[in-house]
Amino acid sequence: MTVEGTSVGGPARNSNFTSAGTIRNGNFLAACRGLPHDTVPVWFMRQAGRALPEYRAIRGNGSILETIANVELATEITLQPVRRYGVDAAVLFSDIMVPIHAIGFGMDIIPGIGPVAEQPFATATDLKRLRPLEPPEDIPYVLDTIAALTNELSVPLIGFAGGPFTLASYLIEGAPSRTFHKTKALMLGHPELWQSLMARLTDLTITFLAAQANSGASALQIFDSWAGALHPKMYETNVWAHLQRILAETAELGLPRICFGVGAGELLGLFAESGAEVVGVDWRVPLSEARRRTHNKVALQGNLDPAVCLAPWPVVAQEAEAVLAESGSHPGYVFNLGHGVLPETDPAILEQLVELVHTKGRVKNTEADVAS
Secondary structure (H helix, E strand, C coil): CCCCCCCCCCCCCCCCECCCCCECCCHHHHHHCCCCCCECCECCCCCCCCCCHHHHHHHCCCCHHHHHCCHHHHHHHHHHHHHHHCCCCEECCCCCCHHHHHCCCCEEEECCCEEEECCCCCCHHHHHHCCCCCCCCCCHHHHHHHHHHHCCCCCCEEEEEECHHHHHHHHHHCCCCCCCHHHHHHHHHCHHHHHHHHHHHHHHHHHHHHHHHHHCCCEEEEECCCHHHCCHHHHHHHCHHHHHHHHHHHHHHCCCEEEECCCCHHHHHHHHHCCCCEEECCCCCCHHHHHHHCCCCCEEEEEECHHHHHCCHHHHHHHHHHHHHHHCCCCCEEEEECCCCCCCCCHHHHHHHHHHHHHHCECCCCHHHHHC
């Protein structure tokens, strides 16, 4: 498996591949493509951050965007969970709102609240505030952090971006929302403006993902976290084409792409048809059912409930083993939580969880094995 050159943002390079194209530390990448490997790989969404005391010791005060812009700090924070947990992949310490902030839309991330827009998106005039992202000038710290990490890591690095609906919801609502009523009202009431907004955000996401890949990321995840707020037909009509374009235009980067949404069980089939190699599954849908809904076309990632990790270890172990059993030892499977690590999680539990997955997560690599 090699990474081909690409016209999207320049030539691709990736330090997790040798010049001969041999994957190092390749269980995660192999699982993403359903290729033979021995042990179920594991990583955790939001593994770098609030649950770790070493993170809190160096994070300090101030905006998380300031920490992300500090290459030394962002590099160290990305490395911390790899050292402590022994996970099979690192995920870049960043945020889906970074490119929106970088182009000067007026977006900050407020502690205890989340992304907040100084002036929410409301009319066609606001399209002018969404200029194209221009790497490396707009995001030098992101690309420098990735470059630094590729010299340090012995596991693949996952880059990521926000999906189009999720980004739009923060811009339109102006802050996190439970109902997404303003977003849906604009989508349904002003369809031409909605499609223009989607096109701008899709362009931005493609550029952001390509820049990360070309700086050394080994895989890419699209967090359309709140897409599950939409009825499947509404998603298919108003959003799905833009996700498809993101995946079509990043396909030539040669990296596995993961598509994930919370509460998106009814969208799993669309995600599987979008062009992604991997579909993330939250804890609401058993993996066996997710496999049926995706017609066995993609690898799956997930899906232990993050809240389970707050229970005593015997309970966590029992639930994790149940998730592994649901995976059916399928070669196209990556163990993860069904959403991000909760801040209250004891890091020792996650250490034990990684060890359990590595010990008991065996893989069947032939059709006969999988059928048995």
